Amino acid sequence: GALKKGVREWCGFQEGRFQAVVNGEDYSLFNPTAxxxxxxxxxxxxxxxxxxxxxxxxxxLW
Structure with a gap:
């Protein structure tokens, strides 16, 4: 749990560095970004x- 939280927080601080971040819970064909x-x-x-x-x-990644 702590690693997941840390990675996701870090990704939040990296705005603009990546095309997108998709959490596994949202990884679906119905998610436009995924x-x-x-x-x-x-x-x-x-x-x-x-x-x-x-x-x-x-x-x-870009």
């Missing part, structure tokens, strides 16, 4: 899609 990130990466297969995995934070 869908755009997947399309930009060629829609790779990902077992965590739609799993609402709170242990993951996706950082979309």
């Amino acid at each position: 869908a755009s990130m997947r399309a930009d990466c060629g829609s790779p297969s990902d077992q965590d899609l739609e799993r609402k995995n709170g242990a993951i934070t996706y950082i979309w």
Whole structure:
């Protein structure tokens, strides 16, 4: 829990450094940011899609 909180807080302080940050709980095809990130990466297969995995934070680099 502490690492997740720390990473997400750090990402919040890095505004503009990344294209986007998607929390695992929000990693879904119905999330426009997650869908755009997947399309930009060629829609790779990902077992965590739609799993609402709170242990993951996706950082979309420029």
